[in-house]
Amino acid sequence: MGRLTLGNINPHVVEAKYAVRGELAVKSEVYRAKLRKGDKDLPFKEVISANIGNPQQLDQKPITFFRQVLSILENPKLLEHEDVLLSTLGYKTDVIARAKWLLSHVGSVGAYSASAGIPAIKESIAKFLEERDGFPADPSHIYLSGGASSGVNTLLHILCASPTSGILIPIPQYPLYTASLSVLNATSVPYYLDEASNWGTSLDTIKEAYNTAKDNGTDVRAIVIINPGNPTGASLSEAEIRSVLEFAAQEKLVVMADEVYQTNVFVGKFHSFRQVLLRLQQEDPAKFGDVELASLHSISKGMVGECGHRGGYFELLGFDKEVEEQIYKFVSITLCAPVIGQCLVELMVNPPRPGDPSHELYEREYGAIFRGLRERATALYEAFKEMEGVECGEPQGSMYLFPSIRLPAGALEAAARDGRSPDEFYCMRLLEATGVCLVPGSGFGQKEGTLHFRTTFLAPGTEWVGRIKKFHKEFMDEFR
Amino acid sequence: MGRLTLGNINPHVVEAKYAVRGELAVKSEVYRAKLRKGDKDLPFKEVISANIGNPQQLDQKPITFFRQVLSILENPKLLEHEDVLLSTLGYKTDVIARAKWLLSHVGSVGAYSASAGIPAIKESIAKFLEERDGFPADPSHIYLSGGASSGVNTLLHILCASPTSGILIPIPQYPLYTASLSVLNATSVPYYLDEASNWGTSLDTIKEAYNTAKDNGTDVRAIVIINPGNPTGASLSEAEIRSVLEFAAQEKLVVMADEVYQTNVFVGKFHSFRQVLLRLQQEDPAKFGDVELASLHSISKGMVGECGHRGGYFELLGFDKEVEEQIYKFVSITLCAPVIGQCLVELMVNPPRPGDPSHELYEREYGAIFRGLRERATALYEAFKEMEGVECGEPQGSMYLFPSIRLPAGALEAAARDGRSPDEFYCMRLLEATGVCLVPGSGFGQKEGTLHFRTTFLAPGTEWVGRIKKFHKEFMDEFR
Numbered sequence: 001m002g003r004l005t006l007g008n009i010n011p012h013v014v015e016a017k018y019a020v021r022g023e024l025a026v027k028s029e030v031y032r033a034k035l036r037k038g039d040k041d042l043p044f045k046e047v048i049s050a051n052i053g054n055p056q057q058l059d060q061k062p063i064t065f066f067r068q069v070l071s072i073l074e075n076p077k078l079l080e081h082e083d084v085l086l087s088t089l090g091y092k093t094d095v096i097a098r099a100k101w102l103l104s105h106v107g108s109v110g111a112y113s114a115s116a117g118i119p120a121i122k123e124s125i126a127k128f129l130e131e132r133d134g135f136p137a138d139p140s141h142i143y144l145s146g147g148a149s150s151g152v153n154t155l156l157h158i159l160c161a162s163p164t165s166g167i168l169i170p171i172p173q174y175p176l177y178t179a180s181l182s183v184l185n186a187t188s189v190p191y192y193l194d195e196a197s198n199w200g201t202s203l204d205t206i207k208e209a210y211n212t213a214k215d216n217g218t219d220v221r222a223i224v225i226i227n228p229g230n231p232t233g234a235s236l237s238e239a240e241i242r243s244v245l246e247f248a249a250q251e252k253l254v255v256m257a258d259e260v261y262q263t264n265v266f267v268g269k270f271h272s273f274r275q276v277l278l279r280l281q282q283e284d285p286a287k288f289g290d291v292e293l294a295s296l297h298s299i300s301k302g303m304v305g306e307c308g309h310r311g312g313y314f315e316l317l318g319f320d321k322e323v324e325e326q327i328y329k330f331v332s333i334t335l336c337a338p339v340i341g342q343c344l345v346e347l348m349v350n351p352p353r354p355g356d357p358s359h360e361l362y363e364r365e366y367g368a369i370f371r372g373l374r375e376r377a378t379a380l381y382e383a384f385k386e387m388e389g390v391e392c393g394e395p396q397g398s399m400y401l402f403p404s405i406r407l408p409a410g411a412l413e414a415a416a417r418d419g420r421s422p423d424e425f426y427c428m429r430l431l432e433a434t435g436v437c438l439v440p441g442s443g444f445g446q447k448e449g450t451l452h453f454r455t456t457f458l459a460p461g462t463e464w465v466g467r468i469k470k471f472h473k474e475f476m477d478e479f480r
Numbered sequence: 481m482g483r484l485t486l487g488n489i490n491p492h493v494v495e496a497k498y499a500v501r502g503e504l505a506v507k508s509e510v511y512r513a514k515l516r517k518g519d520k521d522l523p524f525k526e527v528i529s530a531n532i533g534n535p536q537q538l539d540q541k542p543i544t545f546f547r548q549v550l551s552i553l554e555n556p557k558l559l560e561h562e563d564v565l566l567s568t569l570g571y572k573t574d575v576i577a578r579a580k581w582l583l584s585h586v587g588s589v590g591a592y593s594a595s596a597g598i599p600a601i602k603e604s605i606a607k608f609l610e611e612r613d614g615f616p617a618d619p620s621h622i623y624l625s626g627g628a629s630s631g632v633n634t635l636l637h638i639l640c641a642s643p644t645s646g647i648l649i650p651i652p653q654y655p656l657y658t659a660s661l662s663v664l665n666a667t668s669v670p671y672y673l674d675e676a677s678n679w680g681t682s683l684d685t686i687k688e689a690y691n692t693a694k695d696n697g698t699d700v701r702a703i704v705i706i707n708p709g710n711p712t713g714a715s716l717s718e719a720e721i722r723s724v725l726e727f728a729a730q731e732k733l734v735v736m737a738d739e740v741y742q743t744n745v746f747v748g749k750f751h752s753f754r755q756v757l758l759r760l761q762q763e764d765p766a767k768f769g770d771v772e773l774a775s776l777h778s779i780s781k782g783m784v785g786e787c788g789h790r791g792g793y794f795e796l797l798g799f800d801k802e803v804e805e806q807i808y809k810f811v812s813i814t815l816c817a818p819v820i821g822q823c824l825v826e827l828m829v830n831p832p833r834p835g836d837p838s839h840e841l842y843e844r845e846y847g848a849i850f851r852g853l854r855e856r857a858t859a860l861y862e863a864f865k866e867m868e869g870v871e872c873g874e875p876q877g878s879m880y881l882f883p884s885i886r887l888p889a890g891a892l893e894a895a896a897r898d899g900r901s902p903d904e905f906y907c908m909r910l911l912e913a914t915g916v917c918l919v920p921g922s923g924f925g926q927k928e929g930t931l932h933f934r935t936t937f938l939a940p941g942t943e944w945v946g947r948i949k950k951f952h953k954e955f956m957d958e959f960r
Contacts, residue, residue: 002732004701004772006802010641013806018813029594056588067555074820075551077544077570084568089561108536110786114509146626146790149814157663161490179813183637221484252482292484306590308819310626310790322486326493333498333659334629338818339788340554 016182019443028437044435055305059460072099092357115332117144128349133275148298151314160186166218172444199232222254228261228397231454263302311341410479496662499923508917524915535785539940552579572837595812597624608829613755628778631794640666646698652924679712702734708741708877711934743782745877791821890959
């Protein structure tokens, strides 16, 4: 063949769209590098990466207990000096005990683990699920993964059998889903979330999307729910979850519950799909007994925020044994999830308990992060309320706000001349003027005729929010 | 649709074969769990996992310098006690300096990095490549990955455009390649390595495989070379590499050089594809100027042996800019390689130098691991020489021996009755009798009518080798 070109490589990779780290993100990194080299020509002094849910890149500090344990796992020779760790370096006895426990089950963190993850950590996850949901869990159906993304990749690889295999995807969505389905040459079946009810799930809309897809010959196999939502922050009620599970049971759809934001909830309460399904199975075993549910969780978000360590897991309920064997084989081809990330999963699901020496500090750190996120979300929300043409629901959870914007006709025309969608045009101009990097709503999908952007509320301070407000006013004045 | 079954999930995943962690490996883990619970009924007291190149699961100790640096990256608060680290805990000043340097470039190891990896680490890799090969490297064509496996996955995703896209794969091979191509629904084009010349590469064989595939309508796009070889240990001569590159230039094939065993060389010298290509480009720019080469490396093997940390990189030469943009997008969908693994790549390519405080210990540890591997390989080789029907080339490198075995007709018949290939039957019986887990040659591919097994030489001691010898004699006696 000739050289590789855009025209002859895998067309499904070329078709995939992933705006979270797209042109805007690349440009923001160029600016950051310029500033680091002392550039004085840019109209801002720092880049604010509000495009990625990357807590520790911004202001979130790692939890001390977690990192003390990890430091011992990386250098077990520190255990030859327990007295120094305790007396001088601020380690507590439960840190040392947990590190020893992990080392006894993991061996070296530099060794591959079993493909589906370290057995003792799978047992800890099972205990966590039981405590959270009130129903026991079986470790043999738990798979450690390199972040939830890697778990999603595994599950979609299994689910998608041909180009007509379809997966119901919420819109707006985290674009991992549509990008992965593009790469797999399978079909995204979008269903819109309801902005008017704070981005809730409407069963009528789901049914309509499902029926239209079926009529078009799509073999719809699964429904993805992101709860709490990304980019929306919405946290589903138990009633909403029940109705999704009813529908899945009726149509024999696999349910993929992406629950990575389960601790990032400001309004209401997190209900896991697992708990609701197991309740429904008690109420009506005949109807719900064989629903297939994959629930995903991660160390990347929440107060843990350890995304650079790439850890997570998924748990399967109701899957066929032979299908699970194929899942095992698939994950074994990539050997195992990062072992230090697996250890962080252990620490996340089994943190210091009341009475443990590290508990007080853990609680203090955890609570401060939670409150900080809520305060920042509120500050941002208040700012958006004052911006012309911007509408934003009250912050509910996750790490994002997803306001809608109405732009003047002049801006829409200027965007068209620039070959960009209006929201992308707006975000590009914002980045160029302020160094603040957002993701345009088109990167997540939005209803025809509406415009949005997603911002994280992870960056410290309010100065950057002021920059957005000032830019917005000037932008509106320019194009009004 | 109905429930997920083996019959309706992705058939390309079902077709994929990955024996390294297949039935034998699963059974060995069951035995290990039994022994841990105190089982006395098995005819052995420990399981020897000689099936996986997993150094630190067995006897290899991590390099002290590496792990001391990582312990600080995980818990930067240790830097508040530099005096204690230096005076009491055995850290040297270069450990602290490197940790500070990394923290200044990485920020928190709990944050996502740039998708293609941390810029400062890409610069260190470029310097390493320049030192190793005598030609400068451009960091912008370097991509950090979660082990070499993840890099292979990325590259094959780009290369395979349709079911007729073909990739030349050496046989025997590490089954990641054929498994990934199965999942991608693309075509493996096997070319046999020459056992008679110690598993060298024969250009005639490659050409024949290429022409046959072309005649059958396969669009052959790339050639994979594993050098030093897995499972063979063979280390290619410069002349062999030149001839492969000549062929690739002539047929416009992308060259994928899997060089993860580059420091595991006992006989001869490692020659990188990159160095040989750049030399050829000096000699004949018109012919070699636009050869596309992807070279892969990893922290998993060699004296580093940190496979649990999932780190590695690939470097691209001669790739089209638009194609690289697609590679960037693809890796960005999975966000970034584990950051601690990226830091280990930095330490691997930029270890303590002569005169540095940690250098002496580093050299001592590194040398002891290297010599230990060579001694174990030799002990195993000597044992194989004494075993009836077993033939094994002199150990050359990597972490494996791949002897051929001739089994009596009775064993072939018993295997057929058992529904297994004869080498699989042999390895299963060996595992059941001794607890030693090998991988049958059929897991890597082998010439019709030949039988092999692969064993790592990572396990300590010679007692387990004695167990293999004893089993082998009894097996031969049983079926003779």
